[in-house]
Amino acid sequence: MRILFLNGPNLNLLGQREPEVYGHATLADIEAMVRQRARELGVEIDFRQTNLEGELVTWIQKARGQFEVVVLNAAAYTHTSVAIRDAIAAAGLPVIEIHLSNIHAREEFRHKSLIAPVCVGQISGFGPFSYVLAVEAAVNVKGVKRRPK
Ligand code: DQA
Numbered sequence: 076m077r078i079l080f081l082n083g084p085n086l087n088l089l090g091q092r093e094p095e096v097y098g099h100a101t102l103a104d105i106e107a108m109v110r111q112r113a114r115e116l117g118v119e120i121d122f123r124q125t126n127l128e129g130e131l132v133t134w135i136q137k138a139r140g141q142f143e144v145v146v147l148n149a150a151a152y153t154h155t156s157v158a159i160r161d162a163i164a165a166a167g168l169p170v171i172e173i174h175l176s177n178i179h180a181r182e183e184f185r186h187k188s189l190i191a192p193v194c195v196g197q198i199s200g201f202g203p204f205s206y207v208l209a210v211e212a213a214v215n216v217k218g219v220k221r222r223p224k
Contacts, residue, residue, distance in 0.1 A: 076117075076118045076143050076214065077118070078113070078118055078121075078142060078143065078210065078213045078214075079138050079142040079144070079145045080109060080120060080123065080206070080209075081131055081135070082122075083124075083147075083153075085126070085151070086102055086150055087126070089101050089105070090102075097176065098202050098203065105203045108207055109207065112211070116210065116211075120210075129158075131156075131159055132158050135163060135170070136165070139166060139167050143168065143213075144170075146173055146212075146213055147163075147170055147172055147194070148175070153174070154187055156189060159189075159190055160189045160193055163190055163194065164193045169219060170193070170194045171194060171195050171209050172188065172196070172197040173198045173206065174197075174198070174200070176202075179199065195212075195216055198212065
């Protein structure tokens with residue numbers, strides 16, 4: 076089974092960016108946690124970050140046939156991007172929405188996720204552990220067949 080992790084804008088700054096909100100772990104630290112859990116569960120991971128909305132759209136479009144599940148932290152685009160929502164709706168594979176912070180406990184403009192209705196579910200508020208939970212969620216998405224390794 077192959078899981079594609081996609082990270083949106085400013086997540087490359089984790090570790091230095093608003094540590095009181097996002098903590099001190101870098102994206103590389105989080106990727107290492109994800110890879111560790113994936114190894115234990117016997118799944119393959121591709122882990123990417125971009126600041127560009129269109130690049131996220133392209134990666135979601137190309138995921139079909141290459142991955143069984145996409146895990147997406149669309150960051151600020153969560154709250155603004157119809158293009159990413161449409162890409163998910165067209166993707167033909169399950170997408171899991173994740174966030175480090177609890178978006179529902181923050182500013183009102185973060186309460187609305189444009190992508191939530193087209194995702195399988197949302198994991199929000201567990202810091203870097205949101206990513207580890209997403210590995211667990213991805214391997215348990217209903218209807219996804221795990222290819223033998
Ligand atoms: C975030 C939450 C978003 O509201 C914010 O714009 C981010 C990070 C999170 O992981 O908590 O950049 O997606």
